[in-house]
Amino acid sequence: MAAKIIDGKAIAAEVNEETRRRVEALRAAGRIPGLAVVLVGDDPASQVYVNAKAKKCAELGIHSDKRVLPADATMEQVLELIGELNRDPRIDGILVQSPPPPQIDEEKVIAAIDPAKDVDCFSERNVGKLLIGKEDGFRPCTPWGVMLLLEKSGIDPAGKHAVVIGRSNIVGKPMAALLMQKAKGANATVTVVHSGTPDIARFTRDADILIAAIGKPEFVRGDMIKPGAAVIDVGINRTPNPAGGRDKLVGDVKFDEAVEVAGAVTPVPGGVGPMTIAVLMSNAVTACERRK
Numbered sequence: 131m132a133a134k135i136i137d138g139k140a141i142a143a144e145v146n147e148e149t150r151r152r153v154e155a156l157r158a159a160g161r162i163p164g165l166a167v168v169l170v171g172d173d174p175a176s177q178v179y180v181n182a183k184a185k186k187c188a189e190l191g192i193h194s195d196k197r198v199l200p201a202d203a204t205m206e207q208v209l210e211l212i213g214e215l216n217r218d219p220r221i222d223g224i225l226v227q228s229p230p231p232p233q234i235d236e237e238k239v240i241a242a243i244d245p246a247k248d249v250d251c252f253s254e255r256n257v258g259k260l261l262i263g264k265e266d267g268f269r270p271c272t273p274w275g276v277m278l279l280l281e282k283s284g285i286d287p288a289g290k291h292a293v294v295i296g297r298s299n300i301v302g303k304p305m306a307a308l309l310m311q312k313a314k315g316a317n318a319t320v321t322v323v324h325s326g327t328p329d330i331a332r333f334t335r336d337a338d339i340l341i342a343a344i345g346k347p348e349f350v351r352g353d354m355i356k357p358g359a360a361v362i363d364v365g366i367n368r369t370p371n372p373a374g375g376r377d378k379l380v381g382d383v384k385f386d387e388a389v390e391v392a393g394a395v396t397p398v399p400g401g402v403g404p405m406t407i408a409v410l411m412s413n414a415v416t417a418c419e420r421r422k
């Protein structure tokens with residue numbers, strides 16, 4: 131039987147509706163949440179994402195401040211801008227679109243963001259809070275988006291074997307931390323596999339929940355999936371369109387094969403991507419709600 135297709139757009143719309151209500155309540159109290167989105171350079175995919183963030187802010191009533199620095203911007207310029215945004219009382223959340231150009235030390239830039247405005251949850255302080263289960267930091271956008279997709283699709287990780295493919299700071303590591311947390315909607319037994327793991331399929335075939343975040347187009351094939359598993363595809367890979375025109379988007383999972391084996395699967399596009407932006411919006415509003 132073909133797998134259930136998890137509709138990330140529909141679930142993101144539910145999350146956004148809740149965020150819109152919170153914005154309305156803040157505005158009624160004379161407060162307007164503000165999000166600053168910093169793009170260094172002109173990477174086409176990053177431009178798509180920052181524009182999508184600004185558009186979603188406008189839809190939800192969040193003030194957005196998009197700042198674009200040239201591809202040859204210096205560390206000093208980026209740090210000066212972060213300092214300005216840290217001090218700006220209209221700005222509750224700040225993010226720097228990743229990846230920045232090579233001359234920019236991303237770790238130093240993240241460290242310069244006021245942790246109370248770090249709505250990406252990339253800073254050492256907020257990642258630390260996440261690891262120890264403190265809830266006064268922020269929820270990492272893509273991994274928390276995955277947790278919501280599971281919850282809203284009726285997939286409870288408790289007692290299940292979750293396998294995360296990939297160990298990036300943005301997705302793999304926080305994803306594993308969230309899934310293993312002793313909390314309602316989590317409590318999974320987690321394995322993380324990565325480029326240094328021999329025979330990845332040996333682990334993925336045992337996964338009740340498989341999260342693919344390795345950045346390799348269609349890496350997960352049907353024969354790597356346990357029948358009935360939930361397969362969440364975090365990958366967004368751009369490949370040339372054989373028919374010409376715009377690049378084709380493919381995930382880290384070979385969708386046509388996965389759909390024949392899995393119990394549930396997310397598509398690309400329209401799966402995890404919209405959730406990333408929905409959680410970011412929610413985090414920006416949380417930052418505003420917390421501000422004295």
Ligand SMILES: Nc1nc2c(c(=O)[nH]1)N[C@@H](CN(C=O)c1ccc(C(=O)N[C@@H](CCC(=O)O)C(=O)O)cc1)CN2
Pocket residue numbers: 178179182225226227228229250271272300366379398399400401402403404405406407
């Ligand atoms: N500072 C950050 N940088 C990056 C993050 C992040 O969370 N914070 N994540 C990714 C990019 N990203 C958000 O920034 C992101 C990626 C994809 C989508 C999305 O909605 N994708 C659509 C397809 C859109 C398209 O490319 O045409 C989908 O999957 O349906 C949203 C956000 C790396 N950088």
